[in-house]
Amino acid sequence: MDRARLQPVRLALLGCGTVGEGVVRLLRSSAAMLEQKLGAPLLLAGVADRSLKPNPAIGLERTMITRDAAALVARDDIDIVVELFGGLEPARGLILQALRTGKDVVTANKALLAEHGAEIFGAAAVAGRAVGLEASVGGGIPIMRTLREALAGDRQRAVYGIVNGTCNSILSTMTERGTEFADALAEAQRSGLAEADPTLDIDGHDAAHKLCLLATLAFGVSLKPRQVHTEGIRRVTLADIAYARELGYAVKLLAIAKDDAGQIEARVHPTMIHTRHLLAGVGGAFNAIYVNSEALGASMYYGRGAGMMPTATAVLADILEIARHRLAASRSGAPPLGYPFAMVMPARVKPMDDVLCEYYLRFTARDKPGVLGTIASVLGRHQISIASVIQQERGVETTVPVIMRTHQARERNLRRALAAISRHKMVERAPAFIRIEEEL
Amino acid sequence: MDRARLQPVRLALLGCGTVGEGVVRLLRSSAAMLEQKLGAPLLLAGVADRSLKPNPAIGLERTMITRDAAALVARDDIDIVVELFGGLEPARGLILQALRTGKDVVTANKALLAEHGAEIFGAAAVAGRAVGLEASVGGGIPIMRTLREALAGDRQRAVYGIVNGTCNSILSTMTERGTEFADALAEAQRSGLAEADPTLDIDGHDAAHKLCLLATLAFGVSLKPRQVHTEGIRRVTLADIAYARELGYAVKLLAIAKDDAGQIEARVHPTMIHTRHLLAGVGGAFNAIYVNSEALGASMYYGRGAGMMPTATAVLADILEIARHRLAASRSGAPPLGYPFAMVMPARVKPMDDVLCEYYLRFTARDKPGVLGTIASVLGRHQISIASVIQQERGVETTVPVIMRTHQARERNLRRALAAISRHKMVERAPAFIRIEEEL
Numbered sequence: 001m002d003r004a005r006l007q008p009v010r011l012a013l014l015g016c017g018t019v020g021e022g023v024v025r026l027l028r029s030s031a032a033m034l035e036q037k038l039g040a041p042l043l044l045a046g047v048a049d050r051s052l053k054p055n056p057a058i059g060l061e062r063t064m065i066t067r068d069a070a071a072l073v074a075r076d077d078i079d080i081v082v083e084l085f086g087g088l089e090p091a092r093g094l095i096l097q098a099l100r101t102g103k104d105v106v107t108a109n110k111a112l113l114a115e116h117g118a119e120i121f122g123a124a125a126v127a128g129r130a131v132g133l134e135a136s137v138g139g140g141i142p143i144m145r146t147l148r149e150a151l152a153g154d155r156q157r158a159v160y161g162i163v164n165g166t167c168n169s170i171l172s173t174m175t176e177r178g179t180e181f182a183d184a185l186a187e188a189q190r191s192g193l194a195e196a197d198p199t200l201d202i203d204g205h206d207a208a209h210k211l212c213l214l215a216t217l218a219f220g221v222s223l224k225p226r227q228v229h230t231e232g233i234r235r236v237t238l239a240d241i242a243y244a245r246e247l248g249y250a251v252k253l254l255a256i257a258k259d260d261a262g263q264i265e266a267r268v269h270p271t272m273i274h275t276r277h278l279l280a281g282v283g284g285a286f287n288a289i290y291v292n293s294e295a296l297g298a299s300m301y302y303g304r305g306a307g308m309m310p311t312a313t314a315v316l317a318d319i320l321e322i323a324r325h326r327l328a329a330s331r332s333g334a335p336p337l338g339y340p341f342a343m344v345m346p347a348r349v350k351p352m353d354d355v356l357c358e359y360y361l362r363f364t365a366r367d368k369p370g371v372l373g374t375i376a377s378v379l380g381r382h383q384i385s386i387a388s389v390i391q392q393e394r395g396v397e398t399t400v401p402v403i404m405r406t407h408q409a410r411e412r413n414l415r416r417a418l419a420a421i422s423r424h425k426m427v428e429r430a431p432a433f434i435r436i437e438e439e440l
Numbered sequence: 441m442d443r444a445r446l447q448p449v450r451l452a453l454l455g456c457g458t459v460g461e462g463v464v465r466l467l468r469s470s471a472a473m474l475e476q477k478l479g480a481p482l483l484l485a486g487v488a489d490r491s492l493k494p495n496p497a498i499g500l501e502r503t504m505i506t507r508d509a510a511a512l513v514a515r516d517d518i519d520i521v522v523e524l525f526g527g528l529e530p531a532r533g534l535i536l537q538a539l540r541t542g543k544d545v546v547t548a549n550k551a552l553l554a555e556h557g558a559e560i561f562g563a564a565a566v567a568g569r570a571v572g573l574e575a576s577v578g579g580g581i582p583i584m585r586t587l588r589e590a591l592a593g594d595r596q597r598a599v600y601g602i603v604n605g606t607c608n609s610i611l612s613t614m615t616e617r618g619t620e621f622a623d624a625l626a627e628a629q630r631s632g633l634a635e636a637d638p639t640l641d642i643d644g645h646d647a648a649h650k651l652c653l654l655a656t657l658a659f660g661v662s663l664k665p666r667q668v669h670t671e672g673i674r675r676v677t678l679a680d681i682a683y684a685r686e687l688g689y690a691v692k693l694l695a696i697a698k699d700d701a702g703q704i705e706a707r708v709h710p711t712m713i714h715t716r717h718l719l720a721g722v723g724g725a726f727n728a729i730y731v732n733s734e735a736l737g738a739s740m741y742y743g744r745g746a747g748m749m750p751t752a753t754a755v756l757a758d759i760l761e762i763a764r765h766r767l768a769a770s771r772s773g774a775p776p777l778g779y780p781f782a783m784v785m786p787a788r789v790k791p792m793d794d795v796l797c798e799y800y801l802r803f804t805a806r807d808k809p810g811v812l813g814t815i816a817s818v819l820g821r822h823q824i825s826i827a828s829v830i831q832q833e834r835g836v837e838t839t840v841p842v843i844m845r846t847h848q849a850r851e852r853n854l855r856r857a858l859a860a861i862s863r864h865k866m867v868e869r870a871p872a873f874i875r876i877e878e879e880l
Contacts, residue, residue: 142590153756316593
C-alpha cells in the first residue's frame with residue numbers, strides 16, 4: 001500500500017456557510033492525516049460564495065473565493081465539486097455541469113436529491129462519475145454508506161429515522177421541561193436550532209426529503225417527497241405527551257419507510273414509541289436511524305444530525321473515498337445508490353389509507369353519561385377495537401378528555417371514524433390522534 | 441454503471457459452522473440481488489470443513505466439501521477465501537497462503553487478527569490484497585468500515601464497546617431479574633449464549649481481542665491483547681448492581697480505548713455508566729460501540745453482535761466490496777486498517793497505574809463506630825476524595841456494607857489505598873470496586 005507521493009486531488013467548494021466552513025477547517029486541521037491515509041494531499045482549489053469575505057483564521061484567502069460558481073466548476077484542474085449551496089437552483093445545474101465535465105460530486109443537498117435524484121444519478125451513471133451523498137441524511141451518521149455497503153448483502157424491511165434535529169429538540173424540551181410547543185419553538189429559534197421560518201423542519205418536509213433518500217438506499221427504489229405522507233409536530237400538545245407517558249410511550253417525529261412485499265410505506269409524523277426503546281433515548285438535536293433487516297435484525301446508528309463539524313466529517317468521508325478512486329483512475333466502489341442506477345425503479349407506494357397502525361386518540365367530550373359508549377360504538381362500526389382507555393375523574397369542567405389506545409386498524413377506517421365522531425354533538429373540537437409504532 | 445455480465449467471483453469457505461452456514465444461506469437467498477448489485481454472480485466454489493456433512497437444504501452438496509483446506513486455498517480458480525475456522529492455527533497459515541497466492545481474504549477471526557494482525561496485514565500489503573475484517577467485531581454492526589471510512593476525516597478520541605453479547609446478556613439478566621451471576625451464567629449456557637467453558641467471554645478476553653482491533657482502526661496503532669488491562673464479570677454481585685442503581689448507574693462490561701495525546705489507554709472491565717446513557721439501554725445479547733470523535737462528537741452503532749445471520753451479513757458486505765475491486769481489477773478502496781499498513785505503529789500504551797477514573801467502592805466493615813472515618817482517612821492519605829457515601833442502618837448483622845463513590849483518582853493510588861484498607865482489622869474481606877465512566 002506504500003506508494004509514491006501522488007499529485008494532489010483538487011476540490012472546489014460551492015457555498016461556504018456553516019458546513020462549508022467546517023469542511024475548510026477539517027481539510028486544514030486534518031491535512032497531514034488525510035494525506036497519510038490517501039497517499040496524496042487534498043487541496044482546496046477554489047470556493048464559490050456570494051459573500052467574498054475571506055477567513056484567514058481557516059486559511060481562506062480572498063483570491064480563492066469567487067461569485068462565479070459556473071466558472072469554478074468549469075476549471076480543468078478541479079477533481080471534485082463539493083456542493084453546499086443547498087436548494088434546487090443553481091445547485092442542480094452546477095452538479096450536472098460538474099458531472100458532464102468529468103468531475104465527481106459530493107453534496108449534502110437532500111432537497112435536491114429527493115426532487116431531482118433521478119436526473120443527477122442518471123447523469124453520474126452516464127458520465128461514470130460518483131455522487132457522494134453521506135452528508136444529506138443524518139449529518140455525521142454514516143447511514144448512507146451503511147445502507148449501501150454494510151447492509152448490501154441483506155434485505156431491509158423497515159427504516160425508522162429521527163432525522164430532524166429541530167423537531168427532536170423541540171419534542172425533547174416539551175417532554176423534559178413541560179414547555180408548550182410555541183415556547184419550545186421560540187427557544188429553538190433563539191438558540192439557532194430552528195430557522196426564523198421553521199416550516200421546512202416543523203412541518204416534516206425536511207424529514208420527508210431525507211426519508212426519500214433512506215428509502216432509495218434501503219429498498220433500491222426511487223421515491224419523491226410528494227409520495228411521502230407528511231405531518232409535522234405543530235399539533236403535538238403537552239397533554240398528549242403526558243398521556244403518552246402514562247401509557248408507556250414517548251412522542252418522536254419519525255420518518256418511517258417499510259417494504260411490504262414490494263409495496264413501499266412512506267410516512268413522516270409524530271409517533272408514539274415505547275419509552276424503553278433505544279430511539280426514545282435519542283434526545284435533543286441528536287439523530288438516529290433504526291433499521292430492521294431480514295438477516296441482521298435490528299440495528300441503530302446514532303449521532304449528530306447537523307452542525308458545522310459533524311456534517312463536515314460526512315463530506316470529508318465522501319471526498320476521501322472519491323479521491324481514492326480518482327488516484328487509482330478506477331471506479332471500483334459501490335454505485336451511489338448501492339444498486340446500478342438503471343435498476344432503481346420508481347417505488348410502488350402503499351396508499352396512506354391502506355396503512356395499518358395502532359392509534360392513540362384523545363377526545364374532548366361533554367361530561368355526560370354514555371359518551372364513552374357512543375365513541376366506542378362508532379369506532380366499532382369502523383372495525384376499530386379499543387385496547388385501553390384513560391378517563392379522568394369528573395370534575396368541575398364541563399368537558400372531559402377521553403384517551404384511548406386502539407388495536408391495529410386501517411388508516412382509512414380511523415379517518416372515517418374520527419370524522420363521524422367529530423360530527424357528534426357530544427364531542428367538542430376535532431379529536432387528536434397520534435400513531436403508535438408498537439412493533440418497533 | 442451498467443455493464444455486461446461478468447465472470448463469477450469465486451469463493452472458498454473455510455469452516456461451515458454457525459457463521460459459515462449463515463454465509464451459505466445468504467449467498468443463496470440473496471443471489472439475484474447480489475448479482476444485480478455487483479454485475480456478476482458470487483459463486484461458492486468450495487468448502488473446507490472437518491465434517492464432510494452435506495446440507496441440501498442450503499444447497500451444500502457433498503462434492504463441494506473437503507477436509508483439505510490447504511488444497512482448496514491453493515486452487516487457481518478461487519478469488520476470495522472466507523476464513524471462518526477461528527482460532528490461531530491453521531487459520532493463520534491458510535490466510536497467509538491465500539494472500540501470497542493472489543487471493544483476497546475475509547475473516548471473522550478476532551483472536552487471530554489481534555495476535556497476528558501485523559503479520560497478516562503486512563502480507564496483504566506486500567501482496568496488494570485485501571483483508572475484510574468487518575465480522576470480527578460487533579457481528580453485524582458495521583463498526584470497522586465506519587471507523588475506517590466514515591470517520592476517516594476525523595480524529596477519534598475514545599471508543600467504548602459493549603462487544604461481548606454473553607457478558608451483556610448475563611449482566612442484563614442479573615439486573616432485570618435479580619438472578620445471581622452463577623445462575624445467569626448457567627442460564628446463558630443452557631440457551632447457547634455461553635460456551636460450556638465460558639472463560640474466553642466471561643473473563644473479558646474476547647472483548648480484549650475486539651478492543652485491539654477497535655483501537656487499531658480508531659487510532660491507527662497496533663495493540664496486542666496482553667497490552668489490554670482485562671477484567672471479567674465474575675466478581676460483579678447483585679449487591680453491586682443494586683447499589684449502582686441507587687447511585688444512578690448501570691453495570692456493563694465495557695471495552696474502552698482512549699487516545700490521550702498519543703498515549704493509548706486500553707482496558708476491559710465491568711463499568712458503571714449513567715442509567716440514562718444510550719449504552720445502558722443496550723440489553724441482552726446486543727452489542728453497541730460508542731465513539732467519541734473530535735469533529736463529530738458522540739456517535740453510536742448498535743446491533744446484533746453474534747449469531748448465524750447477523751455475522752453472515754458482515755461477511756457478505758466484505759465479500760461484495762472485495763468482489764467489486766476484483767471485477768474492476770483495481771484496488772481503489774481504503775486499506776484494511778484505514779491507514780496504509782506501513783504507517784500503523786505499535787501503540788504507546790498508558791500503564792494501568794496511570795489511568796484516572798472515578799470509583800465505586802464497597803467495603804464490608806465491622807459495625808463499629810469510626811469505621812467510616814478510618815476508611816476515609818486512608819483514602820485521603822492516597823489522594824482519593826469521596827463524592828458520596830451510602831451507609832446502611834445498623835441492624836442485627838455484625839458487619840455492614842459501606843458504599844462510596846470517589847472523585848477522579850489515579851488507579852495506582854486506588855490500588856494502594858484498597859490494599860491498606862484490606863489490612864485493617866475493621867474491614868472483613870477484600871473491598872469490591874467498579875470503575876465509573878463519568879464523562880461518557
